[in-house]
Amino acid sequence: MTAPRRPGLLTDLGAAVLALVLVGIAGWLGKWQYDAWQAHRDAESRDLSGVAAVPLDDVMGSDDPFPAPDLGRPVEVSGEWLDGGFWVQNRTYDGTDGYWAVAPLHVGDAAVLVVRxxxxxxxxxxxxxxxxxxxxxxxxxxxxxxxxxxxxDDDVFPEIRVADAVQRVDVDLYSAYLISQDPAPGLEPAELAALPEPGRFTGVRNLLYAFEWWVFGAFAAFIWWRWRRDVVTGVTSPLNARGDAPRT
Structure with missing residues (x-):
């Protein structure tokens, strides 16, 4: 029986170059998808608290659901204070427990709750x-x-809930509230309650694609390594050179 033919130098180099190209492309595509995943999360969790204020109507209408991507964005609004204010307990300022003073501000045909x-x-x-x-x-x-x-029956609420506050005013309420940047006389500034955080599944498809490309690259590298090992050790297929089953 003749020894298996080892591939020539050009074949060996060609296989190595092909493997490197496939691994490089897979790695680059995986990195691209990973960066897209991170970009989705950064976009969702961006801190808008320092941007310029825009009119409230540019962000949402009185009948609109809360615009989650605008959480923490400064908005400006003009209106008239209404009766029906209340306190919200368990709020801190400089590490001290206290209360928020909240009042409804009449804006057009509705009102928005404002933490004063x-x-x-x-x-x-x-x-x-x-x-x-x-x-x-x-x-x-x-x-x-x-x-x-x-x-x-008192004026102290555990939370800012529209369903509770709407019973205290005669107009509809926005599905949002505002934390005033300038506290009312006699009050301290209310600390910003929440900033956006990325959801658990934000951009998860891009993350899965990234792992898929990296697995493909690893598989291409494995195939080249397996082929190279078989060539060096002289391992051959059960079929002979003509493609026939070996004779017994």
């Missing part, structure tokens, strides 16, 4: 808001962890 500032204790004088106002504040999504209100 923080106080260590509820005070009716600080809660009162009357007259016209121009407000610049960060837009936030209503809360809703279903915390129980121990006393629904």
């Amino acid at each position: 500032g923080w106080a260590p204790e509820p005070d009716d004088a600080l809660l009162a808001a009357t007259g016209d106002a121009d407000v610049v504040g960060w837009i936030q999504a209503p809360e809703g962890s279903l915390v129980t209100d121990d006393d629904p």
Whole structure:
């Protein structure tokens, strides 16, 4: 039986170059998909709190659902304060527990809840808001962890929930609230409650594509390594050179 023919130098180099090209392309495509995944997450979690304020109507209408990509964006709005203000408990300022003073601002045919500032204790004088106002504040999504209100008849709420606040005013409410950048007299600034965070599955398709390309590159490298090992050690296929089964 004759020894298997080893490939020539050009064949050997050609196989190595082909393997390197396939691995390089797969690696580059995987990196591209990975960067796209990261870009999706960065876009969703971008901090808009420092950008210039835009009119509230440019971000959402009074009947629109909360625009999640605009969480934390500064908006400006003009209107008239309405009765129906309330306090929100368990809010901190500089590490101290206290309360937010919240009042509805009448804007067009609806009203938007505005956090006017923080106080260590509820005070009716600080809660009162009357007259016209121009407000610049960060837009936030209503809360809703279903915390129980121990006393629904008082002016202290556990959270800012539109369903609770709408019972205190005679107009519809926006599905958002604002944290005023300038606290009302006698109040401290309310700390920004939330900034956007990327969802668990944001851009997950790009991430899976990245791993798919890297696996393909690893497979191409494995095929070249296996072929090279078989050539060096002289391992041959069960078929002979003519493609027939070996004789017994």
